[in-house]
Amino acid sequence: MSTFSPTVIHSEKEYTGETDRKSVRQAISDALWEEMERDENVFIMGEEVGVWGGTYAVTRGFYDHFGERRVRDTPISEMVIVGAAVGAAMNGLRPIAEIMTINFAFVAFDAIVNHAAKVRYMFGGQFTVPLVIRTTTGGGRQLGATHSHSPEALFAHFPGLYVVTPSTPFDAKGLLLSAIRDDNPVLFVEHSTLYQNRGLVPTVDYVVPLGKADIKREGSDVTIVTYAKMVEIALDAAERLQDEEGISAEVIDLRSLRPLDLDPVLESFKKTNRCVVVEEGHPFASVSGEIAARIQDEAFDWMDAPVKRVNQEDVPLPYSRELEQSALPNADKVIAAVKEIM
Amino acid sequence: MAMTDEEKIEAYRLMMTVRRFEERCAQLYSEGDIGGFLHLYIGQEAIAAALRFAVPEDDNVITAYRDHGVAIARGLPIEKLMAEMLGKVTGVSKGKGGSMHLADVDRRYWGGYAVVGGHLPLAAGLALADQYRGDDRITVCLMGDGSTNIGYFHEALNLAGVWDLPVVWVIENNEYGMGTSVSRASANPDLSARATAYGMPGKKVDGDDVQATYDAMAEAVEHVRSGNGPILLEAMTYRFRGHSMGDPERYREKDEVSKQEEQDPIKLWGNHLINEGVVNSDRLDEIEKGAEKAVDEAVRFARESPLPSPEELYTDVYV
Ligand SMILES: Cc1ncc(C[n+]2csc(CCOP(=O)(O)OP(=O)(O)O)c2C)c(N)n1
Ligand SMILES: [Mg+2]
Numbered sequence: 013m014s015t016f017s018p019t020v021i022h023s024e025k026e027y028t029g030e031t032d033r034k035s036v037r038q039a040i041s042d043a044l045w046e047e048m049e050r051d052e053n054v055f056i057m058g059e060e061v062g063v064w065g066g067t068y069a070v071t072r073g074f075y076d077h078f079g080e081r082r083v084r085d086t087p088i089s090e091m092v093i094v095g096a097a098v099g100a101a102m103n104g105l106r107p108i109a110e111i112m113t114i115n116f117a118f119v120a121f122d123a124i125v126n127h128a129a130k131v132r133y134m135f136g137g138q139f140t141v142p143l144v145i146r147t148t149t150g151g152g153r154q155l156g157a158t159h160s161h162s163p164e165a166l167f168a169h170f171p172g173l174y175v176v177t178p179s180t181p182f183d184a185k186g187l188l189l190s191a192i193r194d195d196n197p198v199l200f201v202e203h204s205t206l207y208q209n210r211g212l213v214p215t216v217d218y219v220v221p222l223g224k225a226d227i228k229r230e231g232s233d234v235t236i237v238t239y240a241k242m243v244e245i246a247l248d249a250a251e252r253l254q255d256e257e258g259i260s261a262e263v264i265d266l267r268s269l270r271p272l273d274l275d276p277v278l279e280s281f282k283k284t285n286r287c288v289v290v291e292e293g294h295p296f297a298s299v300s301g302e303i304a305a306r307i308q309d310e311a312f313d314w315m316d317a318p319v320k321r322v323n324q325e326d327v328p329l330p331y332s333r334e335l336e337q338s339a340l341p342n343a344d345k346v347i348a349a350v351k352e353i354m
Numbered sequence: 355m356a357m358t359d360e361e362k363i364e365a366y367r368l369m370m371t372v373r374r375f376e377e378r379c380a381q382l383y384s385e386g387d388i389g390g391f392l393h394l395y396i397g398q399e400a401i402a403a404a405l406r407f408a409v410p411e412d413d414n415v416i417t418a419y420r421d422h423g424v425a426i427a428r429g430l431p432i433e434k435l436m437a438e439m440l441g442k443v444t445g446v447s448k449g450k451g452g453s454m455h456l457a458d459v460d461r462r463y464w465g466g467y468a469v470v471g472g473h474l475p476l477a478a479g480l481a482l483a484d485q486y487r488g489d490d491r492i493t494v495c496l497m498g499d500g501s502t503n504i505g506y507f508h509e510a511l512n513l514a515g516v517w518d519l520p521v522v523w524v525i526e527n528n529e530y531g532m533g534t535s536v537s538r539a540s541a542n543p544d545l546s547a548r549a550t551a552y553g554m555p556g557k558k559v560d561g562d563d564v565q566a567t568y569d570a571m572a573e574a575v576e577h578v579r580s581g582n583g584p585i586l587l588e589a590m591t592y593r594f595r596g597h598s599m600g601d602p603e604r605y606r607e608k609d610e611v612s613k614q615e616e617q618d619p620i621k622l623w624g625n626h627l628i629n630e631g632v633v634n635s636d637r638l639d640e641i642e643k644g645a646e647k648a649v650d651e652a653v654r655f656a657r658e659s660p661l662p663s664p665e666e667l668y669t670d671v672y673v
Contacts (some may be wrong), residue, residue, distance in 0.1 A: 061603045064533035087503035087539040088470045088531055116469065119504070154389035154441070156452050158468050327671050331452030333389055333439030335662050 016050055018189070018217040023226045024182040031212035038211050040146075040202065041070050041179035043188040048078055051106060054192060057084040058093055058110025058146075065133035067112050068207055090116050094145060098197070101143040102131065106192060111147040114201060115161050128197040129172030143197040144188070148204040149177075150241055150292060152340055157328035160336075161291035164240075165302075167199050168269035174198040174222060175269040179243035181211040183267055186220025191314065194222060203241040223271030227280070231262035234350050235280040237303050238290040240267040242341060246290050249346035257347075258287060259354060269299055277303065278311050285316035287347045290341055295323035317353035322346050355572045357565070359632050361407050365564050366627060366638065368406055369399035371618045371644040372423040375432055379422070379439055379453070383599050388439045390452045391468075395423030397594035400619035401526055403425035404589075405494065407573055409522075414462045414480045414559050416473050416663035420526075420593075421452035421466025423495060428463040430456065432648060433655035442659035449662045450670070470531075471497065471506030474523075478510045481584075482518040482604040492520040493580045494571075500531020502545050510513075511586070515552035518583035522574045525586070526561065528593040533605035546588035554584045561589030562619040565626070591619075 021027050034042070048054050055078075056071060062085040065072035075083045086093050090111055097109035111117045117124060122147065129138045151160035169174040174196055179183040184202070191198040226244055229250050236246045243265045250261035262280050266272065281287050287307055289300035304319040325339040357365070383392045385507050395402065396437045402423035417424045419463065425435055430446055438445025439453055457465030464480060467473035477495035484491040501507055502525060514521050525545050529536055537543040551555025554575070559570040567589055574585045592614040596603050627633045 058530050060534065064602075067532075085534055085538060087534070088500045089505075091505055119469070154452060155391060155453050156468060157450075158472075159391075159454075165451065298472050325667060327404055328668065330450040330662070331390060331438075331447075331455070332449035332662050333665050335441070335449065335664070338664055339667055 018306070021214070021218045022188060022219060022224055024180065024212070027214055027218075032215055033206055033208050033210055034181045034213045036181045036184050036202070037068065037070055037207040039185035040188055041072070041125065042213075043185045043192070043313055044071065045074070047189060048082060048267040049194045053104065054106045054108065055082040055084065056108045056110065057086055057097060059088055059112050060087055061085060061110050062095045066110075068181060068204065085133060090120040092124055095127060096126045097143050097145070098123060098131065098141055101141045101197070102139045106142045108144045108146060108192065112143060113159065113204070114149045114163060115159050117147055117167070124167065124173065124199070125170050129170045131155075133172055140195050141197045142195045144191045144200050145198070146200045146202065149201050150203045150205055151324065151329045152205060152336065154333055154336060155330050160329040162199055162324065164269055165293055165298045168299065172197070173270065175201065176267070177201045177240045177269060178267060179203070179206065179240050179265050181209065181213050183220055183226065183265075185213055186218055187222065187267065190219045190222045193219070198216045198222070201240065206241055215246055223257045223268050223273055225273040226265045227262060227276060227277045228265045229261065229263040231260040231284070232259045233284055234262070234286040234288060234354065235277065235284045236261050236263045236288050236290060236346065236350070237266065237277050238263065239269065239299070240292065242290045242292055245341060245343050246346060249343040249350070252343060253350055259350060261350065266299075272302070274306055274310070276331045278307070281311050282309055282314045285314050286353050288320045288322060288346060288353070290322045290346055292341060293324055294326055295321055296326060298323060320349040320353055322349050355569075355576070357407055357568055362632055363641070365403040365407060366620070366623055366633075367641050367645065368427060369403050371432065371622065371648060372402055372426050373620060374420060374645045374649045375426065375435070375652070378532050378653060380595070380599065382653070383438065388453065389441070390454070391419070392599045393420040393597065394454050394593070394595045395420055397614070397619070398526055398528060398591045398607055400564045400567055400623065401421055401496075401524070401561050401589050401591060403564045403623070404571050408568050408571035409494050412462065412569070413454045413491055413575070414464060414484075415496070416477050416480065416493065417466050417496040418463040418473065418498055418501065419466050419468040419516055421454065421456050425456040425458070425463060425466070428461050430458045430459065430461060433652040435661045436652040436656035440573070440656045440659070441661065442656055443662040443666065444655070444659040446552060448666060450666070471501040471504035473497075474501065474506045474510035476520055477521055480672050481514065481521045482517070485517075490579055492522060492575060494522045494575070496524045496526055498531060499525055499527040499529070499536050499545060500534070500539065503539055504627065511552040511554070511584070512547070514584040516580075517555050520578045521584040522578050523584060523586045524571070525588045526591055527588050528591050530593070530597070532597045532606070535605070546586055549586040549643060554586055556588070557587040558588045558590060561591035562617055562622060564619065564623045566593060631658065
C-alpha cells in the first residue's frame with residue numbers, strides 16, 4: 013500500500029485550499045479509483061460494474077484500467093455478491109460490493125444483516141469485515157413500488173453495520189475514502205438523483221470522518237435535520253423561509269445514520285427550541301422517529317414545540333408522475349411543517 | 355395441436371401490433387410522456403405470438419418487466435396498456451404500475467414484475483393453488499436468461515420439481531441480462547440443462563420461429579396439464595433494442611445487432627406465410643396498416659384519459 017496521509021476535514025466550510033468542481037458521480041468515482049490505485053486489496057464486484065461501466069456510470073473506465081480481476085461483473089445474484097464480499101473481507105481483502113439499487117439489497121438482506129453486521133460480534137471479535145456495500149436509493153423517478161424505496165432506516169436498525177448517506181460531492185468523496193479505509197462493514201448509500209449535482213472537491217488528499225453530522229446552513233429559529241437528497245430540499249425551504257417569512261432555519265445533514273451524530277442536533281435544538289426532521293422514507297419506525305424520540309429524551313427542557321416530521325406518505329410509491337410526486341417530501345411541505353411550530 | 359390459417363394470420367397481426375406499440379412507446383418516452391424504465395420487446399415477438407395460441411385463455415401467465423408483448427398476447431386491450439404507460443387512471447393498473455407492472459386479473463394475467471426472478475416463486479404459488487383445488491389449470495411463467503442465476507430461480511424450480519407443480523417455465527434467452535452475456539453470467543450457458551437439476555424435462559427452441567415455439571409450447575402445456583409435473587423451455591431469441599431506454603450498448607457490436615435484425619421474427623413469419631400460400635404481401639401490408647391505426651387509436655385514448663385523482667394515492671394499500 014502506498015502512503016496516504018490525508019487531511020481530515022470535518023466540513024466543507026472549514027476547507028480553504030484548492031478545489032475542483034465535480035459532480036457527485038465524479039467524486040465517488042475518484043475515491044474508488046484512487047483507493048484502488050493505492051491498495052491492491054481493494055476490488056469491486058457487482059452487476060454491470062465492468063463492461064457497462066456501472067449502471068450510473070460511476071465505474072466507467074475502471075474495467076479497462078484495472079482489468080477483470082479487480083473489476084468483476086457478477087451474475088444477477090445479490091445474495092452471493094454480498095455474501096462473497098463478506099467472506100473475502102473476512103479473509104483479508106477490502107471488497108467494494110455494488111448492489112445496483114437498494115431495492116435489490118432486500119434480496120441480500122440476510123447476508124447484510126446476519127453476516128456482514130454480525131460475524132465479528134458472534135465469534136467474539138475474531139473476524140474483521142472491512143467491506144463497503146455501495147448502493148443507490150431514492151424515489152421520484154416513476155419506477156413503481158418495488159424500485160422506489162428509501163429504506164435506509166431499515167438497515168440502520170442493526171448494530172454492527174454503518175450506514176453512510178452523503179449529499180454533496182465533497183462529502184461523498186471524503187466519506188467513501190473513510191468507508192473503504194474503515195475496518196467495519198459500511199452500507200454506502202448514494203442517492204440516484206444526486207449524481208449530476210456539482211460542488212467543490214479538494215485537490216489534496218482528504219477524508220471526511222464517518223459518523224459526524226454537518227451543519228449545511230446556520231440559523232437561529234428552527235433546526236431542520238435531514239440527510240441525502242432531502243438536504244437539497246431542506247436548504248431550498250430554508251432560503252424561502254428566510255425570504256418569505258423571515259424565519260432563520262439551521263439545516264443539519266446527518267451524513268451517516270450509523271453512527272448517528274446527535275450532538276450537533278441537540279446543540280442546535282438548545283438554541284432554536286424547535287425541530288423539523290425531513291426524511292424521504294416512510295414515517296413508521298424511521299430516522300425521523302428516532303430523532304424525535306432522542307430530542308424529547310435528551311433535550312426535553314429546551315422544547316418549545318413538538319418535533320415535526322416530513323416523510324414520504326405512508327403508501328408504496330405509484331408510477332403516475334404527479335401522484336408519485338405528491339407522496340414525496342418537498343420544500344412546500346417542509347415550510348408548512350416549520351410554520352406549524354413557529 | 356396445429357395452428358389454423360386464421361391463427362397464423364392473427365399471430366402475424368399480434369406481432370405487428372406489438373412492434374408498432376413498442377416503437378410508439380419509444381417515441382413517447384423520448385418526448386417525455388412515458389417515464390420510469392421502459393424495456394421494449396422488439397425482436398422477441400415470436401414468443402408472444404406462440405404464447406397467444408399455445409396457452410388457453412383460462413391458464414395463468416406471469417412474466418418479468420419486459421411485459422408489453424406478453425400483455426398484448428394475453429388480450430389486454432392496447433388502449434388500456436397505453437393509458438398505463440402514460441400513468442392514466444384508465445390504465446390496466448390505474449396508472450400505479452407503469453410499463454413494468456401490467457396486469458389483468460380477469461384474464462389471469464398475473465403481471466409483470468421488476469425484481470429479477472421475484473415472480474418465479476409467485477408462479478409456483480399460482481400453480482400450487484390450482485393443484486391444491488384439483489383444477490386442471492396450468493401456469494406459464496416467462497423470465498429472462500438473467501433470472502436463472504438468482505436464488506429465486508433455484509428455489510422455485512426445485513419446489514415445482516418436488517411438488518410436481520403444473521408450471522411451464524419459459525426462459526426468453528435474448529443473450530443478455532443488461533450488458534452481461536449468458537456465457538459471462540452462467541457457469542453452464544446451456545440454460546435448458548438446468549432442468550435436470552430439478553427433475554423436469556428441459557427443451558431448447560428457436561424463439562424467433564413462431565411455428566417452432568408454438569409447437570414446443572403447446573406440447574409443454576399438454577405435458578404439464580396431463581399431470582407430468584413442470585417443464586422448462588428455453589426460447590432462443592435476441593433483443594434488437596437496448597436493455598431499456600438510454601442503454602449505451604457498450605457491450606455489443608452494432609454488427610452483431612444488424613446480423614440479428616436480418617432474422618427479424620416478423621419478417622420470417624411473414625415470408626413463411628407467403629411461401630405457405632396462407633396470405634399474399636398485400637394482405638400483410640393491410641395488417642401492418644391496421645396495427646398502426648390500432649396503436650394510433652390507443653395513443654389517442656391514453657392521451658384523452660384523466661390522470662388518477664390525488665386520493666388514488668391512498669387506495670389499494672389494504673383491502
Ligand atoms: C434482483 C434484481 N437485481 C438487479 C436488477 C436490475 N436489472 C433489471 S433487468 C436486469 C437484467 C435482466 O436480464 P434478463 O433476465 O436476461 O431479462 P431481459 O432484460 O434480457 O429481458 C437487471 C440486472 C433487478 N431488477 N432485480
Ligand atoms: Mg436477457
